[in-house]
Amino acid sequence: MTLEKKWILAIALAALTLRIGFVFLGTGGSSIEYSPGQGKYVASTSYLKMANNWMQKNSYETTMTLIAPEGFTYKALRPPGFSAFIVIISKIHGINPILPLRIYLALLSMIIPLCVWLLTRNLWSWREGVLAFAWASFHPHFVFYSGQIVPETLFLVLSTSAFTLMMMEKNSIQAGIAGLLTGFACLCRSQFAGATLIGIIWPFLNPKLNVKKIWGVAFLAGFIIAVSPWWIRNYNVFDRFVPFSTEGGYTLWVGANPLADGGGDCPPSYPDIKLGELGMDKWHYEQGLSYLKENPKRTAVLAFQKLRRFWGIVPVKNMSKKIGFISLLSFLPLFIFAIAGFWFSRHRFKELLPIIGLISYYTFIQTIFPSMIRYRLVLEPFLIIMAAVAAIRLFDRAFNKTVK
Numbered sequence: 298m299t300l301e302k303k304w305i306l307a308i309a310l311a312a313l314t315l316r317i318g319f320v321f322l323g324t325g326g327s328s329i330e331y332s333p334g335q336g337k338y339v340a341s342t343s344y345l346k347m348a349n350n351w352m353q354k355n356s357y358e359t360t361m362t363l364i365a366p367e368g369f370t371y372k373a374l375r376p377p378g379f380s381a382f383i384v385i386i387s388k389i390h391g392i393n394p395i396l397p398l399r400i401y402l403a404l405l406s407m408i409i410p411l412c413v414w415l416l417t418r419n420l421w422s423w424r425e426g427v428l429a430f431a432w433a434s435f436h437p438h439f440v441f442y443s444g445q446i447v448p449e450t451l452f453l454v455l456s457t458s459a460f461t462l463m464m465m466e467k468n469s470i471q472a473g474i475a476g477l478l479t480g481f482a483c484l485c486r487s488q489f490a491g492a493t494l495i496g497i498i499w500p501f502l503n504p505k506l507n508v509k510k511i512w513g514v515a516f517l518a519g520f521i522i523a524v525s526p527w528w529i530r531n532y533n534v535f536d537r538f539v540p541f542s543t544e545g546g547y548t549l550w551v552g553a554n555p556l557a558d559g560g561g562d563c564p565p566s567y568p569d570i571k572l573g574e575l576g577m578d579k580w581h582y583e584q585g586l587s588y589l590k591e592n593p594k595r596t597a598v599l600a601f602q603k604l605r606r607f608w609g610i611v612p613v614k615n616m617s618k619k620i621g622f623i624s625l626l627s628f629l630p631l632f633i634f635a636i637a638g639f640w641f642s643r644h645r646f647k648e649l650l651p652i653i654g655l656i657s658y659y660t661f662i663q664t665i666f667p668s669m670i671r672y673r674l675v676l677e678p679f680l681i682i683m684a685a686v687a688a689i690r691l692f693d694r695a696f697n698k699t700v701k
Contacts, residue, residue: 305414312410343359344447346359347377357372364544364577402445408457410431410439412458412460414429416460419465421686425682429684437624455478456482456486456489457678462475463495463651472496472516475496476521477522477523487540488662527541546577547581549665550563551667559602561669603665606669607670609670631677642683642686652683
């Protein structure tokens with residue numbers, strides 16, 4: 298076994314032990330407390346409810362009093378990816394398998410540093426790869442969400458895997474798998490849909506590829522295979538094309554109304570339920586867009602507030618001193634080193650276009666929709682890669698080693 302693989306194995310065992318320990322000690326293991334007054338674990342209970350309805354009623358339905366009055370049933374409020382994952386685990390371990398879910402998510406989360414390692418060593422060398430693997434293995438954000446019953450870990454596994462394959466493409470089959478993973482990632486977090494365009498365009502910009510059209514078509518085919526069952530289901534339910542969810546309008550409105558502060562918390566404003574699910578989604582879209590157009594100065598202020606939340610070193614709200622300290626200690630060095638990594642790699646701009654495109658896309662989107670630090674998680678595996686590159690480069694310069 299090579300020295301590199303020994304390091305990877307040792308780091309992986311330590312990181313996995315940390316994650317499993319966090320499941321039992323940091324998240325409460327098999328319990329999940331829900332306090333409506335505090336809004337604690339609202340997302341967790343929502344996904345569990347949708348998964349239970351899916352299994353017991355054969356219907357992907359839920360209620361959400363933040364968006365519509367009590368009793369109104371949504372049929373496509375959120376994309377089904379994470380709920381489908383819960384259903385699969387429930388088929389094995391029974392209804393509401395809280396502890397098994399957390400353990401599986403903790404295990405899956407180790408795929409994120411694995412992808413970071415593979416992509417880094419493919420673009421640079423094993424030294425940057427090992428450092429990036431260690432950084433991603435112990436990154437507090439990844440460890441924390443590995444024990445939470447929310448889509449973040451599954452989404453990160455899928456999105457990071459998709460981009461790793463995309464940037465390491467060697468044949469059209471690999472491109473098709475990247476498209477498939479991108480589709481599955483969109484079924485966890487629909488905002489990732491913009492990455493589909495990156496996957497289609499990238500083969501035409503990649504200087505290392507020859508058969509560009511076939512690879513782009515393969516990527517698109519994989520994406521369609523992943524999302525088409527949900528598209529067909531929604532067309533049968535609504536008699537209209539609904540790509541991912543009916544929550545997009547509400548999400549936009551939360552970030553674009555007189556009480557908006559750039560984040561995701563806002564008192565509800567109920568549309569007429571007679572409009573139906575699609576009609577209410579459209580109503581929220583129209584209200585939000587209208588507010589942004591009619592209040593340009595306020596729109597600019599909100600955009601700044603959203604970017605501050607998205608790229609903030611520490612959370613803006615609901616922050617304990619401990620969380621603030623951990624965020625400061627973990628993200629500030631990452632942010633500084635990542636910027637340095639992009640600077641040191643500026644001569645490889647074309648090779649890094651998918652990463653640059655993803656960062657640009659999410660930064661733009663977060664000036665419109667409500668923002669928070671966890672929406673930045675999708676970018677952090679790639680920020681870690683660039684930070685590792687800078688760290689190795691600076692180390693080599695400090696000790697007068699040859700820098701390639």
